[in-house]
Amino acid sequence: MASDANGRAAPLVGVLALQGDFEDHQVSLEALGLRTTQVRSAAQLGAIDALVLPGGESTTMLKLLELEDLWEPLGAALRSGVPTLATCAGMILLAQSVEDPAQRCYGLLPITVVRNGYGRQYESGTFALTPATDELPTDLEGTFIRAPRVTAVTGACEVLARRGADPVLLRKGNLLAAAFHPELCVGHPVTSIFAAMVRAVADSA
Amino acid sequence: MTTNPTNLPVPGFTPEEHKSKIGFCEMLKGGVIMDVVDPEQAMIAQDAGACAVMALERVPADIRKDGGVARASDPDMIAGIQAAVSIPVMAKVRIGHFVEAQMLESMKVDCIDESEVLTPADEEFHVDKRAFKTPFVCGCRDLGEALRRIHEGAAMIRTKGEAGTGNVVEAVRHMRTLMSGIRALQGLDAMQMDKKAAELRVPVELVTWVRDHQKLPVPNFSAGGVATPADASLMMQLGAEAVFVGSGIFKSGDPVLRARAIVRAVTNFRDPSVLVEVSKGLGEPMVGINIDTLPDDQLLAKRGV
Numbered sequence: 210m211a212s213d214a215n216g217r218a219a220p221l222v223g224v225l226a227l228q229g230d231f232e233d234h235q236v237s238l239e240a241l242g243l244r245t246t247q248v249r250s251a252a253q254l255g256a257i258d259a260l261v262l263p264g265g266e267s268t269t270m271l272k273l274l275e276l277e278d279l280w281e282p283l284g285a286a287l288r289s290g291v292p293t294l295a296t297c298a299g300m301i302l303l304a305q306s307v308e309d310p311a312q313r314c315y316g317l318l319p320i321t322v323v324r325n326g327y328g329r330q331y332e333s334g335t336f337a338l339t340p341a342t343d344e345l346p347t348d349l350e351g352t353f354i355r356a357p358r359v360t361a362v363t364g365a366c367e368v369l370a371r372r373g374a375d376p377v378l379l380r381k382g383n384l385l386a387a388a389f390h391p392e393l394c395v396g397h398p399v400t401s402i403f404a405a406m407v408r409a410v411a412d413s414a
Numbered sequence: 415m416t417t418n419p420t421n422l423p424v425p426g427f428t429p430e431e432h433k434s435k436i437g438f439c440e441m442l443k444g445g446v447i448m449d450v451v452d453p454e455q456a457m458i459a460q461d462a463g464a465c466a467v468m469a470l471e472r473v474p475a476d477i478r479k480d481g482g483v484a485r486a487s488d489p490d491m492i493a494g495i496q497a498a499v500s501i502p503v504m505a506k507v508r509i510g511h512f513v514e515a516q517m518l519e520s521m522k523v524d525c526i527d528e529s530e531v532l533t534p535a536d537e538e539f540h541v542d543k544r545a546f547k548t549p550f551v552c553g554c555r556d557l558g559e560a561l562r563r564i565h566e567g568a569a570m571i572r573t574k575g576e577a578g579t580g581n582v583v584e585a586v587r588h589m590r591t592l593m594s595g596i597r598a599l600q601g602l603d604a605m606q607m608d609k610k611a612a613e614l615r616v617p618v619e620l621v622t623w624v625r626d627h628q629k630l631p632v633p634n635f636s637a638g639g640v641a642t643p644a645d646a647s648l649m650m651q652l653g654a655e656a657v658f659v660g661s662g663i664f665k666s667g668d669p670v671l672r673a674r675a676i677v678r679a680v681t682n683f684r685d686p687s688v689l690v691e692v693s694k695g696l697g698e699p700m701v702g703i704n705i706d707t708l709p710d711d712q713l714l715a716k717r718g719v
Contacts, residue, residue: 227681228465230440249681265441265465266501269677272463276678297441310500324500330524331547333434352433354441355502355524393433393440 211242220411223248223257225283227273229265229298233392234400241397241404251282259292259407262299264354264390267324270298271313284315292383292410294403300386301357305364318379318386319364326358338370338377338389344402345370351377351389359388369402383410424631425619426544426565435549435569438525439633442466442502442570442656446646446677447635449473449660452491453498459663462673466502466524468658469495474531474578475661475700478712484532486514489521496521504551509718510536512545519548525570527551528563530717531577531660540718543567553637555588555715557595558614561624564632565616571630573654574715575638578661580702582639582648584715589636589652599625638715641666641699643679643692650683667697 211219222238224231226247235245238261248254262270274280287293287303295303295318303318310324327333335352349370359376362368369385370378377388378399383406391399424432445465450456456467471487472480486507496503502524507514509528514535518526528541530553543550544567552563553574560571573592575585602610602625611618623631636654640646641662649657657680659673666672675692682688705713 226444228444228463230437230443232443233440249685265443266445268460268501269445269463269465272461272674273677273681276463276674277681329522330438330502330549331519331522333438335430335433352437354434354438390433390437393437 211239211244219244220258220407221246221256222259222261222407223254224261224263225270225299227265227277227279228269229263230390230392231261231263231265233390234261234263234294234296237392237397237400238404241400243404243407250277251279254282254286257286257291258411259403260286260294262293262295262302263392264297264299267298267301267357268312270302287315287317287384290383292403292406293385294391294400295384295386296390296392297354297356297388300388303384303386304357308360318381318384319362319366320359320376320379320386321361321363322357322388323360324357325355326360327353327356330355336372338372340370342369345378346398349398350394351387351391352393353389356388424564425617425623426567431544431569436632438502438549439551439570442635443633444681445656446673446680447504447656447658448663448673449658450495450664453494455664455669456495456499456503458670459673460499460501462670463677464501464673465656466504467495467499468504468506468527468660469523470506473661473664474714475580475665476578477531478578484508486511486518486532489517492518492521492523496523506532507541508532508535510534510539510541512541515541515546515548515550519546523548525549525551528568528718529553530574530714534717540566543569551635553715553718554592555719556591557624558616559719560592560630560634561614561616561620564630565620568632570633570635572635572637572658575636575640576705576708577638577714578703579639579705579708580641580662580665580700581705582641582645584705585636585639585645585649586652588638588715589649589654592634593653596624596628596630600628640676641702642696643675643689646676646679647683647689650680656680662700665700667699672696672699
């Protein structure tokens with residue numbers, strides 16, 4: 210089991226495992242020394258120190274959040290301030306407003322997103338990003354897969370990286386959200402920022 | 415411990431192809447891909463929680479019934495489905511019919527299924543899938559078929575099963591054969607690996623990747639004969655990472671209820687109590703066919719080896 214220098218167990222990250230590439234997130238988090246567990250029910254939200262909302266199909270996740278009676282419990286966990294990494298479909302769930310089509314969202318991150326805002330899979334690919342923080346390498350890249358596009362930042366929120374003019378990596382308090390897929394990045398530069406957020410919260414507890 | 419395929423280069427794929435093509439398929443994991451024949455069915459599938467739809471003119475059960483040559487669908491019908499839903503839209507081409515594939519790519523279909531369900535166009539060669547930007551999925555019955563398709567550029571593999579029968583027996587056979595083929599590579603030395611690669615007709619690097627990681631280098635889904643939530647869970651427990659459901663939903667008594675039940679069954683595939691709950695009162699499943707009553711020339715899985 211992963212542990213820190215004092216022999217304490219590493220923080221446990223719950224990865225929402227309704228649908229999508231949750232296993233890739235587990236691999237990158239574990240490579241950074243964190244423990245992970247898959248979350249499919251409200252009971253499994255109890256023991257975790259941090260959360261990941263992975264990529265996948267946001268309509269599918271939304272449907273399953275309702276069918277599994279998870280919408281409210283997950284919302285409560287998110288509002289409690291637990292450190293959360295949300296990628297692609299996960300970012301759509303956190304947004305203030307979703308367009309094309311409009312759909313239910315938690316409204317915790319002050320952004321407007323357009324689903325598949327860069328186009329269909331044919332337009333997917335890996336693009337050079339412009340980091341706005343020295344927490345990230347200057348040669349940062351992001352893989353965008355039918356990705357959501359942030360068209361407006363409507364409140365206080367830190368933009369950590371852009372693709373062209375578009376914000377693609379944002380932080381507000383303990384929420385970190387990416388329009389791309391950090392779990393597919395070799396070296397895990399974005400997930401490392403999240404791991405530091407998780408450890409900071411765990412250490413202050 | 416799972417392995418992260420994206421951080422392990424796959425022989426034959428550039429890092430960019432790996433991330434964008436295989437990455438797309440990774441996003442479908444834990445989901446259900448449903449066959450639909452019109453925009454209305456596509457919307458029902460999306461609303462039930464499908465992670466993608468397969469647009470085709472006739473579901474396999476009807477292709478089987480109608481006979482004749484089955485080809486790629488009318489572009490108009492595919493475009494109608496693309497306009498109706500926000501989830502990924504896939505479509506099928508005949509084995510080896512690279513022009514049908516060029517047309518689907520030009521329509522920006524999200525993923526192309528080079529499928530044995532349609533009548534093969536080439537008895538010797540499959541489509542050179544590396545020539546496309548669009549990810550491809552292909553069927554297989556065993557490790558050799560899977561690796562030949564990956565070598566040709568497939569970014570996702572699905573076991574073939576026997577489409578349009580509502581009978582899961584062939585899907586089970588193909589998944590078990592594939593998984594035991596992977597396990598049987600353990601402990602082979604360099605000489606044995608050379609022999610194995612020659613036998614499977616693929617580069618030894620690809621076989622070595624599978625031996626070392628004990629999985630396929632691309633997502634491994636199941637198809638062909640899934641009709642119930644229990645069938646879907648069975649395929650997941652046998653090693654599938656997502657499930658294609660063809661005729662099983664819209665040839666059943668209550669497609670909305672069944673679609674939703676199969677979606678929940680795939681998410682909760684290890685939880686029998688959820689399977690019991692979702693299997694209650696589903697109405698009539700599609701009428702199944704016993705595979706051993708099918709004449710040899712009607713077995714779709716034998717196409718494209």
